[in-house]
Amino acid sequence: MGVEVAVEGLSKSFGSQKIWQDVTLTLPAGEVSALLGPSGTGKSVFLKSLIGLLRPEEGKIIIDGTDILQCSAKELYEVRQMFGVLFQDGALFGSMDLYDNVAFPLREHTKKSESEIRKIVMEKLELNGLLGAENKLPGEISGGMRKRAGLARALVLDPEIILVDEPDSGLDPVRTTYLAQLLIDINAQIDATILIVTHNINLARTVPDNLGMLFRKRLVMFGPREVLLTSDEPVVKQFLNGSKIGPIGMSEEKDDAQMAAELAMKEAGHHDGSHEVYGVVPQMQATPGMPVRQAVGRRQARVREILHTLPPEAQEAILESLNSDQPTQVIPVVDPENGQSSTGRIG
Ligand SMILES: Nc1ncnc2c1ncn2[C@@H]1O[C@H](COP(=O)(O)OP(=O)(O)OP(=O)(O)O)[C@@H](O)[C@H]1O
Numbered sequence: 001m002g003v004e005v006a007v008e009g010l011s012k013s014f015g016s017q018k019i020w021q022d023v024t025l026t027l028p029a030g031e032v033s034a035l036l037g038p039s040g041t042g043k044s045v046f047l048k049s050l051i052g053l054l055r056p057e058e059g060k061i062i063i064d065g066t067d068i069l070q071c072s073a074k075e076l077y078e079v080r081q082m083f084g085v086l087f088q089d090g091a092l093f094g095s096m097d098l099y100d101n102v103a104f105p106l107r108e109h110t111k112k113s114e115s116e117i118r119k120i121v122m123e124k125l126e127l128n129g130l131l132g133a134e135n136k137l138p139g140e141i142s143g144g145m146r147k148r149a150g151l152a153r154a155l156v157l158d159p160e161i162i163l164v165d166e167p168d169s170g171l172d173p174v175r176t177t178y179l180a181q182l183l184i185d186i187n188a189q190i191d192a193t194i195l196i197v198t199h200n201i202n203l204a205r206t207v208p209d210n211l212g213m214l215f216r217k218r219l220v221m222f223g224p225r226e227v228l229l230t231s232d233e234p235v236v237k238q239f240l241n242g243s244k245i246g247p248i249g250m251s252e253e254k255d256d257a258q259m260a261a262e263l264a265m266k267e268a269g270h271h272d273g274s275h276e277v278y279g280v281v282p283q284m285q286a287t288p289g290m291p292v293r294q295a296v297g298r299r300q301a302r303v304r305e306i307l308h309t310l311p312p313e314a315q316e317a318i319l320e321s322l323n324s325d326q327p328t329q330v331i332p333v334v335d336p337e338n339g340q341s342s343t344g345r346i347g
Helices: 043-050 073-080 098-109 114-127 143-155 173-190 201-206 225-229 234-241 256-267 294-309 312-324
Strands: 005-014 017-027 032-036 058-063 083-086 161-165 193-197 210-215 218-224 329-334 341-346
Touching (some): 017 043, 017 058, 017 210, 032 173, 032 201, 043 058, 043 193, 083 143, 098 114, 143 161, 143 173, 173 193, 173 201, 201 234, 210 234, 218 225, 225 234, 225 294, 225 312
Parallel strands (some): 017 218, 032 193, 032 210, 083 161, 161 193
Antiparallel strands (some): 005 017, 005 058, 210 218, 329 341
């Protein structure tokens, strides 16, 4: 089971440039969360801060009871062992073939024999659909395969927390869906805590259990998908619809006059090409045959607890989704007449 990551009052600057301030959120243990935000809002900086690669000046990052901003180098080393990280380009070593790339953390951080390493590496390569490519160099394979190899490497130490920086960068929509499915299946299998940094709206709407949004150096919101997908918060609404109408502009800051002009254009019938979606769209499920994703039930229980605090329209949309979006599992059903098995779904 993954561990909880609690961030409290976190602020980060580079010299006089403030990146974000007073960020407080909790990544629930064993759930998939996504951090959204326009380009340059510091999503990658946040992700690097969680593993101690960058050091915020203020606040706390508590992982499994340890504040990594206060702990010793030895404790930080131990906390880092809990992480698997998939960087944007896979961050593979260009001179090593895929096998050696994936084996690298095991050779560095464990005393496992080469035969034990082989077993784990081949298992992770297979999980990521890379069997047969183990002797290829990163330069000889496609971007999608590099991502999957990066994910295979991120998984070899059985991480409790998986960080994924822009899984869709450089991937076509179909490969992005496959990669997202892989993450959901991994969550179903090992219940790891996963944080995805992305600005892919479709992925944000359909994959994570929780969503957070950075804008104007602040965390605007963080919470279960049901709450953000029905939110009236203008930045969240605009971002999740990929629309020009709202506070986010080309260079982030947009003044009131420009917002009013754009709204007037919309009211006059101008279409900006975005597709407005309101409500809780169905979430990607684990592949049939995988264990039931425990995260879904935990999240839905939290949502039911806070439901009464939400606006009536949101409550209605959420209740509808909670009542129809029960976790489903595919199980073999044996026909008592002839003893043959077929597949059936249980709620
Ligand atoms: N090591 C660094 N030193 C100085 N400035 C940095 C450093 N790393 C990032 N920045 C600055 O921090 C800001 C946020 O960068 P970051 O890459 O986290 O944004 P992002 O939200 O991930 O953007 P994108 O979605 O475009 O990837 C940028 O202005 C960037 O130039």
